Amino acid sequence: MQVRLSPSIEHLIRSLQKLPGVGQKSAQRMALRLLGQRQQEAADIALAIGRALENVRPCSRCRNLCEDDVCQICADDSRDISALCVVASPLDLITIEHTGIFRGFYFVLQGLLSPIDGIGPDDIGLADLEKRLDSPGLDEIILATDSTVEGAATAHFIAELAQQRSIRLTTLAQGVPMGGQLGAVDSITLGHALSGRKPYA
Amino acid sequence: MQVRLSPSIEHLIRSLQKLPGVGQKSAQRMALRLLGQRQQEAADIALAIGRALENVRPCSRCRNLCEDDVCQICADDSRDISALCVVASPLDLITIEHTGIFRGFYFVLQGLLSPIDGIGPDDIGLADLEKRLDSPGLDEIILATDSTVEGAATAHFIAELAQQRSIRLTTLAQGVPMGGQLGAVDSITLGHALSGRKPYA
Ligand SMILES: [Zn+2]
Numbered sequence: 001m002q003v004r005l006s007p008s009i010e011h012l013i014r015s016l017q018k019l020p021g022v023g024q025k026s027a028q029r030m031a032l033r034l035l036g037q038r039q040q041e042a043a044d045i046a047l048a049i050g051r052a053l054e055n056v057r058p059c060s061r062c063r064n065l066c067e068d069d070v071c072q073i074c075a076d077d078s079r080d081i082s083a084l085c086v087v088a089s090p091l092d093l094i095t096i097e098h099t100g101i102f103r104g105f106y107f108v109l110q111g112l113l114s115p116i117d118g119i120g121p122d123d124i125g126l127a128d129l130e131k132r133l134d135s136p137g138l139d140e141i142i143l144a145t146d147s148t149v150e151g152a153a154t155a156h157f158i159a160e161l162a163q164q165r166s167i168r169l170t171t172l173a174q175g176v177p178m179g180g181q182l183g184a185v186d187s188i189t190l191g192h193a194l195s196g197r198k199p200y201a
Numbered sequence: 202m203q204v205r206l207s208p209s210i211e212h213l214i215r216s217l218q219k220l221p222g223v224g225q226k227s228a229q230r231m232a233l234r235l236l237g238q239r240q241q242e243a244a245d246i247a248l249a250i251g252r253a254l255e256n257v258r259p260c261s262r263c264r265n266l267c268e269d270d271v272c273q274i275c276a277d278d279s280r281d282i283s284a285l286c287v288v289a290s291p292l293d294l295i296t297i298e299h300t301g302i303f304r305g306f307y308f309v310l311q312g313l314l315s316p317i318d319g320i321g322p323d324d325i326g327l328a329d330l331e332k333r334l335d336s337p338g339l340d341e342i343i344l345a346t347d348s349t350v351e352g353a354a355t356a357h358f359i360a361e362l363a364q365q366r367s368i369r370l371t372t373l374a375q376g377v378p379m380g381g382q383l384g385a386v387d388s389i390t391l392g393h394a395l396s397g398r399k400p401y402a
């Protein structure tokens with residue numbers, strides 16, 4: 001049985017469903033909790049969203065999210081200017097940064113190429129990336145886009161830009177995840193891992 | 202490796218973690234998505250929260266969330282005035298309403314008694330419930346509070362109010378969930394279901 005809630009509550013539920021990973025049921029749970037006993041938390045969230053939208057802007061060098069002209073990573077001159085990692089979102093940047101392995105700089109695209117959805121090079125910032133590729137000292141581009149059709153199309157586009165400039169191009173190794181059970185790995189990943197098998201060391 | 206994000210983003214992540222069921226990792230994912238490519242959605246959510254906080258108030262009869270003086274349920278005179286179901290939150294009311302089984306009215310407490318946290322009868326609206334119990338035609342109170350220590354304490358308190366007025370008191374049947382596999386049922390629930398076993402019909 002579908003229960004009708006008041007218009008403001010229904011509107012809030014529909015808005016919360018736009019959050020990644022939030023379905024109709026959890027949006028309803030969130031909305032009723034926020035309006036029921038957690039009105040202060042609700043006001044805090046609205047305020048935090050408003051403040052972040054106001055303060056946060058893209059880094060002028062890498063398009064990562066920041067509140068100054070350049071982000072903390074671009075401002076860090078201990079990093080390696082010879083390597084540039086291209087990602088499709090600030091979240092992908094953070095995910096790679098968490099590994100602590102990469103010490104170069106980034107370029108953050110606004111998503112991936114998707115001709116079928118009418119998303120072309122200019123929509124995701126590839127013209128800005130092209131300018132960035134002409135900065136001196138750049139030796140390697142690491143393609144860290146998703147393993148999807150869109151990710152592959154975007155990687156292909158960037159590969160051409162790199163080849164025109166004779167910049168070395170690498171991409172993330174594909175294979176079975178560390179510490180995972182083999183039975184839990186999907187067969188496409190496992191197939192790639194088999195084709196790309198390496199000498200046992 | 203912990204990556205420092207800008208202050209507004211960190212603040213937004215901490216705020217989003219207050220949503221039920223949202224941990225640090227999903228709050229980060231939400232914040233970066235909202236600020237990255239979904240700024241319009243972010244603004245919509247902030248606006249929806251603000252509007253709901255402004256418009257929504259407790260129903261003057263049952264304390265359910267609504268935008269008028271009384272909620273749709275209390276305004277529905279086809280419902281059965283003889284039965285009153287007591288719940289601890291608007292979410293619990295909606296969950297019961299979804300079953301389509303109950304056609305009486307509700308009273309929504311603001312949570313459950315918890316002496317250890319200093320939450321007493323007045324904090325959760327039991328004085329208002331007491332007034333409601335004196336309304337004419339009331340024949341049965343259905344206790345639909347959680348099966349927890351706090352739920353039991355609250356049920357016990359309401360039971361005394363009902364006994365003083367000789368109102369019939371019932372509570373939800375406990376047992377194994379419908380359609381569930383026996384092996385997946387926790388042993389306390391299963392124990393209750395065994396003790397409360399019924400003739401096979
Ligand atoms: Zn930057």
Ligand SMILES: [Zn+2]
Nearest residue numbers: 260263272275
């Ligand atoms: Zn009501």
